Amino acid sequence: MKARYLTFFSYIGTKFRSSxxxxxxxxxxxxxxxxxxxxxEIGLLKLRPLNYPNLTLSSRTDGGVHALNSTAHFDLExxxxxxxxxxxxxxxxxKFFYKNETSIHVKKCLRVSDDFSARFNALSRTYLYRLAVVKPDIVLPESNIISSYIPIEEWKRCHFIRFPGFDIEKFKAGAKYLVGYHDFTTFKKFDKLTSHKQNRRYLHSFDVKPGQPLVTSYSSTQDSLFDYWDIKIKGRSFVHNQIRxxxxxxxxxxxxxxxPEEIKVMLQVPSKHSWYTFIQNCPPDGLYLCNVDYNPEDLVFQPVDIVKETEDLEESDKK
Structure with missing residues (x-):
């Protein structure tokens, strides 16, 4: 007998090519x-199902991107x-991931209806980008690379930068233009294979709040050189590399x-030519997929015979 499942899982993406x-x-x-x-899929094969357990991811992330709560569906027979x-x-x-020292953790699995899709049933996706900026009153030797000052607990977990005059209020002012329904072609990594696809997306929110370093009790007693910022972005879907x-x-x-007003122009004139070549794309280290939202009713398993019976009753009521 075949059944469809939805799994919720987390991972540290540093060592992976992609999701x-x-x-x-x-x-x-x-x-x-x-x-x-x-x-x-290799882990699911350990269960010895009759079929190959092809996984359908709700969200596709690049190598180095992490996930606190991602989802995928699969069938097992x-x-x-x-x-x-x-x-x-x-x-x-x-047990398979722990034995093989793999940085993936499955939170839970649910049986769902056979027509459920982890990707298309998703209502929204929430991402977090962690940014750390050298404090204004800290002067670091120009000859030293910034990685020399990164806490070891934060290695490949946050994007660290040092720019004199970094103004978080200007950052927030520019972010306001991104919220809403826009064509994000300018903010998409150009790819000839997907250049024909439409890039209009609705961005629900773009919030910037003070963050916290990931430190041990020992490190927390040391003076921090950085201001941490949590950039939380929520939308139905995103184009490739849009958040970074x-x-x-x-x-x-x-x-x-x-x-800040230039953000508005980049949205109004959606083109790869509206992208400033001096802008360096942010690394994947600081990006986290935080959550994938669904309608709770869609997560309730309904056998095919019950669904058919309900449809028959609705049809008879119409008559």
Whole structure:
């Protein structure tokens, strides 16, 4: 019997090529040790299902990007009329990841309806970008690279920068233009294969608040050289590299290279030619997928016969 499941999981993406597998000409039923999707599929194969457990990710992230709560759905088939228990799947996956020292943790699995899609049923996605800026009153030797001052706990977990005159209020002023329904072509990494796709997206919110360093009790007694900022962004979906390029542009606004109002122009004239080449895209280290929201009713498993019976009743009421 075949059943569909939704899994909620976290990962530290530093060592992975990406969350998604590379598609090969021979098909998609192959193991991939360098992606989140591939490793989850390998873990599911340990259950010995009758089918290859192709995973459908709700969100695709680049190498180095982390996730606090991502989701994916998959089908599992087994002999007889029984299906795999969701708690058993969770346990076996985490045992596999722990044994192989893999930085993926499965929070839970749910059985969902056969037509449920982790990607298309998602109502919104929330991302966090962690930024750390050298404090205005701190003077560091120009000859020293900034990585010399990064706390070891923060290695590959946050984006550290030092720019004299960094103004967080200008950063916030520029961010206001990004909220709403816009064509984000300017903020998309140019790719000939996807250049024909439309890039209009609705950004629900773009919030900038003071953050906290990830430190131990020992490190917390030391003087911090940085101001930490949490940049929380919520939307239905995003174009490739949109968040990292938006943050990079706002850093240029904060240091006075472009005025906040220029963000509005970059949205009104959506083109790769509206992108300033001096803007360096932010690294993936500071980016986290925080949550994927669904309608709670969509997460309730409904057997096919119950769904059909409900549809028949609705049809008879119409008559």
């Amino acid at each position: 998604e597998k590379i598609w090969l000409k021979g098909g998609k039923n192959y193991p991939d040790l360098e992606s989140i999707q591939g490793l989850l 087994r002999y007889g009329t029984k299906v795999f228990d969701p708690e058993y799947i969770t346990y076996e996956l985490n 390029r938006m943050v990079a542009t706002l850093i240029s606004v904060a240091i006075g290279k472009i005025p």
